[in-house]
Amino acid sequence: MPPTGSTRRQRQRGEIETLPSGSLRVRVYAGIDPLSGKKHHLVEVIPAGKDAAKLAEKARTRLLNQVDEKRSPRTKATVAQLMERYLEILQIEDTTRASYERLVRLHIGPLLGHLGVGRLDGETLDSFYCELRRCRTHCNRRPFDEHHTDGEHTCNKRCGPHRCRPLSNSSVRQVHNFLNGAFTRAVRWRWVGSNPVRQAEPPALPKADPQPPKPAQAARIVAEAWRDPDWGMLVWLAMTTGARRGELCALRWRDIDFTTALLAVGSSIGQLGTRVWEKDTKTHQRRRIVVDAQTLALLRAYLNHRAQRAALLSVELAEEAFVFSPLPDGSTPIRPDTVTQRYRRMCSRLGWDMHIHQLRHFSATELIAAGVDVRTVAGRLGHSGGGTTTLRVYSAWVAEADQRAAASLAARLPEVAAGDWLRDTSRASRYQTDNSQERSAPYQRIAADLRGSIRCGALQPGTPMPTVKDLGARYQVAAGTAQRALALLHNEGLIEIGRGRRGVVAHPVPLVCKTSGSRRLPPLPATIATHPTSAASPWHLG
Numbered sequence: 001m002p003p004t005g006s007t008r009r010q011r012q013r014g015e016i017e018t019l020p021s022g023s024l025r026v027r028v029y030a031g032i033d034p035l036s037g038k039k040h041h042l043v044e045v046i047p048a049g050k051d052a053a054k055l056a057e058k059a060r061t062r063l064l065n066q067v068d069e070k071r072s073p074r075t076k077a078t079v080a081q082l083m084e085r086y087l088e089i090l091q092i093e094d095t096t097r098a099s100y101e102r103l104v105r106l107h108i109g110p111l112l113g114h115l116g117v118g119r120l121d122g123e124t125l126d127s128f129y130c131e132l133r134r135c136r137t138h139c140n141r142r143p144f145d146e147h148h149t150d151g152e153h154t155c156n157k158r159c160g161p162h163r164c165r166p167l168s169n170s171s172v173r174q175v176h177n178f179l180n181g182a183f184t185r186a187v188r189w190r191w192v193g194s195n196p197v198r199q200a201e202p203p204a205l206p207k208a209d210p211q212p213p214k215p216a217q218a219a220r221i222v223a224e225a226w227r228d229p230d231w232g233m234l235v236w237l238a239m240t241t242g243a244r245r246g247e248l249c250a251l252r253w254r255d256i257d258f259t260t261a262l263l264a265v266g267s268s269i270g271q272l273g274t275r276v277w278e279k280d281t282k283t284h285q286r287r288r289i290v291v292d293a294q295t296l297a298l299l300r301a302y303l304n305h306r307a308q309r310a311a312l313l314s315v316e317l318a319e320e321a322f323v324f325s326p327l328p329d330g331s332t333p334i335r336p337d338t339v340t341q342r343y344r345r346m347c348s349r350l351g352w353d354m355h356i357h358q359l360r361h362f363s364a365t366e367l368i369a370a371g372v373d374v375r376t377v378a379g380r381l382g383h384s385g386g387g388t389t390t391l392r393v394y395s396a397w398v399a400e401a402d403q404r405a406a407a408s409l410a411a412r413l414p415e416v417a418a419g420d421w422l423r424d425t426s427r428a429s430r431y432q433t434d435n436s437q438e439r440s441a442p443y444q445r446i447a448a449d450l451r452g453s454i455r456c457g458a459l460q461p462g463t464p465m466p467t468v469k470d471l472g473a474r475y476q477v478a479a480g481t482a483q484r485a486l487a488l489l490h491n492e493g494l495i496e497i498g499r500g501r502r503g504v505v506a507h508p509v510p511l512v513c514k515t516s517g518s519r520r521l522p523p524l525p526a527t528i529a530t531h532p533t534s535a536a537s538p539w540h541l542g
Helices: 052-068 079-089 094-112 122-134 169-188 215-225 229-241 245-249 293-312 336-349 357-369 374-381 388-392 400-412 420-429 442-456 468-475 479-491
Strands: 015-018 024-032 039-046 262-265 268-272 275-279 287-290
Touching (some): 039 052, 079 169, 094 169, 122 169, 215 229, 229 293, 229 357, 293 442, 357 374, 442 479, 468 479
Antiparallel strands (some): 024 039, 268 275
16 A cells, blocks of 8 residues: 555556657547557647647647547548448438449549548538539649540540539539538547538539420420320320339339329339339339320320230230330330430430420429419429429429519400411310310210320321211210210311211311410321321221
């Protein structure tokens, strides 16, 4: 035992070591490194000077406080090691994982990967975001030539002097969110004491700027697409339902209920390079979309068209056949990247730089402009949150006051003298869609099928219509019901009926856009039919 009256000296935590240069190195034990399993120390070097001893003691006290308050990093791991570990345990879709890995490979790794997780702070991150907004290739302001490929090649217009292009605001914010998630997990693992990403100013939220096609552009897009029935049907569904490209690729014939006019969306097709797989929808929810009578008739016609094509090749549609498939039996879905590339090429031929997701914007915008409530639009598009995303991102700006002003102005304008073109416009404007009360009527179903035949071009202008007797036998209805269906089409201006002669398909007249009042082409040109048709056996009326 120590002598009476003596005091035991407590062992000092941390050590201060003098280096050969005269500087002082402060070392404080901070635990076991979870990655290497070795002892982890906080180290700080104080330059030589008359106050070096005092400054070293202050540094030791500061480092001890960080350890006691658990604010110090417990590892010497780098940011690159944290990114690798975070991606290992993250449960996300393969496409999202590929996107994150690309951000790490191109941006986070080259600029921040070598730093220790404890050395990252708000100032470093702000400088990092500034560099991303300056140049996405991090050129360090040195002139050099860029080539479109790393291998041997003949240079073309894609090769030339480097030009700095900033990373988009949405991509910078995606980098920020990914870093925030990784360092939040690092705090939970006690790799670091606090999340440095929260000390940086987050990138501004990108302003939504949807640019849906204008009605006249939409008419030209549909007209161009219907040159190929398979492609025209896909573009038409994208425009009328607002479904995502992966959801359209995953659509099967069993998902379409021709009785209730419902289209079920419950899966999507994902693609990474050459790998294609079926997965959940983006929001992991199933939804049912009501389709209009014309679209339903087109789908019924397209189904019969695919069945006849398969029969010509001595195959049958598979039980789980996809609606859009490159194979005759429909056993394989079309690839999403194929849809994207083909749509871009089609719009490029028309002189526009557009992508297929803008058809989703078009559907949302037109529905909202027509007065459909936002929750219904959000349900059709598959959005959650009561329609907030729908209004913020997927609908172009529509000013009700401007619409009311246009209506008031039109009411005060003098009446235009009637001419041939005006009578044609009035005749075309008499067309109206079937309401929900009459949709189930037999004559309405016959009229819808015939209307789809005319719109899609299976029944060309001037082609004789099926007789009342033929329609009655085909649909198992009375002659009066078939006559009523033909009378409805005659009132809509789609067919011409004369006393004592058979009805024929009327020549199309320009339609009037409901939103802008401008004249445009009919939405479906007469190009879908790939073989001659006749009144006795129109291919889509079966």
